[in-house]
Amino acid sequence: MRWGMVIDLKRCIGCYACQLSCKAEHGTPPGVFFARVLKQEEGSYPSVRQLFLPVLCNHCEEAPCVEACPTGASFKWDDGIVDIDHDKCVGCKTCMVACPYGNRYFNDQAQHYFPQGPTDYERSRMARHPTGVVMKCNFCRHRLKEGKLPACVANCPTVARYFGDLDDPTSEVSRLIKERGGFALHPELGTRPSVFYLPA
Amino acid sequence: MRYERLIEDLRAEFRPQRAWGEGRGIFMVIGHFVVGVAAGAWLFALCYESRAGLTLAFVLAALGGLAHLVNLAHPARFWRMAARFRSSWVARGFWGLVFFLTGAFLYLVALWWPGLWTSGSVPGAFGYALALAGMVLLMGYMGFVYSSSKAIPFWNSTLHPALYVAYALRGGIAALLLVQAFGAHSNASFAELLLWWLGVSAVVVAFFALELHGAWTGGNAAARRSVHDLLAGRMALSFYGGTLALGMLVPAWLVWSGLTGEASLQAMAVLALASALGDFFMKYSTIRAGVHLPVWTKSHGLQR
Numbered sequence: 283m284r285w286g287m288v289i290d291l292k293r294c295i296g297c298y299a300c301q302l303s304c305k306a307e308h309g310t311p312p313g314v315f316f317a318r319v320l321k322q323e324e325g326s327y328p329s330v331r332q333l334f335l336p337v338l339c340n341h342c343e344e345a346p347c348v349e350a351c352p353t354g355a356s357f358k359w360d361d362g363i364v365d366i367d368h369d370k371c372v373g374c375k376t377c378m379v380a381c382p383y384g385n386r387y388f389n390d391q392a393q394h395y396f397p398q399g400p401t402d403y404e405r406s407r408m409a410r411h412p413t414g415v416v417m418k419c420n421f422c423r424h425r426l427k428e429g430k431l432p433a434c435v436a437n438c439p440t441v442a443r444y445f446g447d448l449d450d451p452t453s454e455v456s457r458l459i460k461e462r463g464g465f466a467l468h469p470e471l472g473t474r475p476s477v478f479y480l481p482a
Numbered sequence: 483m484r485y486e487r488l489i490e491d492l493r494a495e496f497r498p499q500r501a502w503g504e505g506r507g508i509f510m511v512i513g514h515f516v517v518g519v520a521a522g523a524w525l526f527a528l529c530y531e532s533r534a535g536l537t538l539a540f541v542l543a544a545l546g547g548l549a550h551l552v553n554l555a556h557p558a559r560f561w562r563m564a565a566r567f568r569s570s571w572v573a574r575g576f577w578g579l580v581f582f583l584t585g586a587f588l589y590l591v592a593l594w595w596p597g598l599w600t601s602g603s604v605p606g607a608f609g610y611a612l613a614l615a616g617m618v619l620l621m622g623y624m625g626f627v628y629s630s631s632k633a634i635p636f637w638n639s640t641l642h643p644a645l646y647v648a649y650a651l652r653g654g655i656a657a658l659l660l661v662q663a664f665g666a667h668s669n670a671s672f673a674e675l676l677l678w679w680l681g682v683s684a685v686v687v688a689f690f691a692l693e694l695h696g697a698w699t700g701g702n703a704a705a706r707r708s709v710h711d712l713l714a715g716r717m718a719l720s721f722y723g724g725t726l727a728l729g730m731l732v733p734a735w736l737v738w739s740g741l742t743g744e745a746s747l748q749a750m751a752v753l754a755l756a757s758a759l760g761d762f763f764m765k766y767s768t769i770r771a772g773v774h775l776p777v778w779t780k781s782h783g784l785q786r
Contacts, residue, residue, distance in 0.1 A: 320778050335778050346632055352573035353562035370562055373555025374510075375501035376572050382633040382775050384497060390555065414555030467777060471632045 284343070284362035284476060285421055286448035287435065288455045288464055289336055291482035293442035296321060296334035303437035304338075307422060309407025312395055314387040316419035317434045333482060336442075338434065339364060339385045339419040340467065340475030350380035355415075362448070362476055363421050371415040378416060382471050386418045421445075448476060496707045496773040498716075499634055503770040509553040511769055514624050515653075515762045517546030517579065518646065521620040522654020524586065524613065526678075527668070533593050534666030535658045540586040542657070543620070547579050571630055575623040582616025585609045621650045634772040636697055636708030645689040649761050652682045656761075660754035663747045672750060676737045679757065683730070690764070704775050712771040721767040729760010 296319055304310070304317040320335040341364045348356045348364060355370035356377050378386045391413055394400035400408070411417065422432035430436065435443040446455040455478070458464060464478035502510045520542035527535025551557040563576040588609025592601040599605045625643030632638055655678050662668060662675070694712075697705040711717050736753040739745055 322778060337777055346630075349569040350572070350630065352564075352566050352570040352576060353559070354565045355562075370559070371556070372559045372562060374553065374563070374572060375507065376570070376627075378501045379499060379631050380633055383777055384633070384774050388501070388555075468775065473632070 283360065284448045285341070285426070286362070286446065286455050286476040286478065287338075287421070287432075288444040288458045288478045288480060290442045290444070290458075290462075290480040291333070291335070292480065293440045294319075294334045294336060294482075295440055295442075296332065297439060299437050299439055300336055300338075300434035300443065303433040304419070307425075307433035309404070309411070310387075310417065311389055311393040311408050311411060313393070314389060314417055316385075316387075316417070335479070336434075337383065337385060337467075338477060339421075340383050340473065340477045341419075341421060343474035343476065344472060346380040346382065346471075346473060347377035347386065350376045352376060359423075363423055364418075365420045365423065366416060366418060368412045368415045373414045373416070375416065382468055382473065383475075386416050389413050389415060389417050495776050496704055497776075498711075498770075499772040499774055503766060506553055506555070508766075509549045511762070511766050513546045513549035513553060514627075515546075515765050516542050516549060517575075517620050518624060518650040518765075519653030519657055519758060519761070520546055521582070521617045522650040522652065523657035524582070524617045524654070525621075525651070526654040526658045526670075528614075530658065530668040530670035532658060532661060532666060532668030532670070534661040534664075535668060536586070536593065537590060538657055538661055539654075540583070540590055543579065543582050543586065547583065550579075571623050571626040574619060575627065578616050578619025578623055580616070581612050582620055585612025585614070585616055589613055621647050624650075628769070628772075633774050634708075635702050635705040635775055636768070636772050638705075639693050639696060641689055641693045641696065645686065645693060648682060648686045648689055649764065652679070652686055653758055653761050655679045655682060656754040656757040659750050660758075663751035663754060665747075672740060672745065676740050679733070679737055679753075683734070683757075687730070702775070704773050707773050708771045711773065712767055715771075717767045717771045720763055720770070724763025725760050725767055728756050729763060733757040733760070 298319055300317045301315060301319055308316060310316060317336065317338040320337060322333045324331055324333055341362055343362065345358060345364045348358055352374065353370045353372055355367050356364065357367060358364050375388055378388060389411055394404045425432060431445050435445045444455050444458060446453040448455060450456060458480060459478050462480045464480050466475040466478055501507055520539045523535055523539035523542065527539055551560055554560060563573055565573060567573040567577055586609065588605050589601060592599050592603065592606035592609065601610065622643060625646030628637035629639055629642040655675055658668065658670065659675050662672065694709055698709045712721050733753045733756050736749050739749065
């Protein structure tokens with residue numbers, strides 16, 4: 283069993299629904315984006331087009347963050363999800379330096395979005411995030427336990443995201459990767475990511 | 483402000499690493515620098531039988547450990563860093579420091595209070611061996627902490643560990659020069675130490691030049707950007723002022739004066755401090771010059 287995600291770049295319209303739904307699901311503090319969307323322009327006038335690349339933790343099979351973490355706070359579940367045990371994290375940021383995809387964030391202090399103070403929503407959602415530790419996407423593990431899809435997958439309006447078992451050759455994600463030439467980011471690093479992209 | 487900078491970083495093609503070297507992260511650089519000097523000082527002080535040098539090495543290692551603790555957001559959990567020595571270089575460094583501090587303490591007790599136990603006794607010999615093992619680990623681990631990072635191509639160089647060992651040796655010579663400048667005794671003459679400084683500095687310069695050349699000619703765009711930042715960008719002032727002027731030119735001039743004429747003790751002390759500060763700026767500059775590998779590159783072929 284190895285959970286994985288496939289993102290169809292042909293379907294992605296860069297609407298940021300994944301980023302917002304992730305924020306809403308996890309109540310992450312300002313400056314913390316478990317899921318985000320990168321934009322790039324291509325070509326020159328008049329043939330210009332915008333490309334979008336949604337990114338999140340790649341839950342690498344050979345995760346450099348897990349290897350680099352001195353305390354064992356960064357670890358991998360049996361289903362391939364790379365997670366952080368916040369009680370073990372000392373806040374040395376070694377994993378942030380080790381992650382080639384820049385998908386780890388340090389929550390150094392309690393923060394809120396508005397100058398007048400935290401809203402009720404922020405009080406209820408952000409309070410569960412400990413400070414002085416590194417945070418990252420965990421494929422919405424709590425939702426998976428309830429039989430739901432990760433928030434970014436469930437809320438993508440263009441159905442650009444697919445989620446499933448990469449070890450199962452008959453799963454939709456495995457089929458899409460095979461049939462449409464799915465690729466991972468920076469395969470040359472040997473990290474073997476569990477997030478794949480379908481060409482635009 | 484911090485949030486806006488983060489957003490700016492996330493949008494940038496080459497995101498500068500800010501985990502180490504900025505804010506509390508400066509203590510990581512200080513810790514690595516001080517611990518490196520401590521390891522080098524222990525080696526040279528052992529070779530030249532300098533009790534003051536050995537003591538300084540122990541004090542520096544303790545201070546380096548303290549700096550590492552300050553770098554941690556949860557210093558009370560520091561003991562957890564012992565856990566993953568099989569895969570993590572930071573954990574190996576932790577063990578190196580534990581070995582070194584324990585061993586050095588046992589050995590120093592034998593030197594300062596031989597009534598308790600002598601250096602030839604079981605605790606003394608055990609301390610000697612443990613400190614030596616710790617010293618080797620401390621010299622070696624730092625470069626690997628950086629070179630094992632696939633995320634920052636500028637650090638991801640095979641020469642980096644060798645460079646850090648060379649810098650530790652240079653720091654060790656500086657430490658011994660300093661204690662001798664303050665009147666401590668050892669078997670080394672100033673001329674001998676100055677020649678060591680020249681030789682090791684030449685190795686450092688050669689390694690550093692090779693590393694920069696390798697990153698510029700054989701590295702990817704992120705590695706080249708780091709070299710640019712170091713030589714002509716945001717870290718240029720720290721590199722030219724701290725590493726080159728303070729760490730190389732000033733000591734080199736003082737070494738020349740010391741080898742060709744009578745050098746004062748003050749000059750030797752200034753040489754040692756300038757050389758050590760230069761080493762700090764070298765580490766600081768190269769750590770801060772690190773930029774992350776862009777997530778999105780042309781080679782990804784986002785289109786068929």
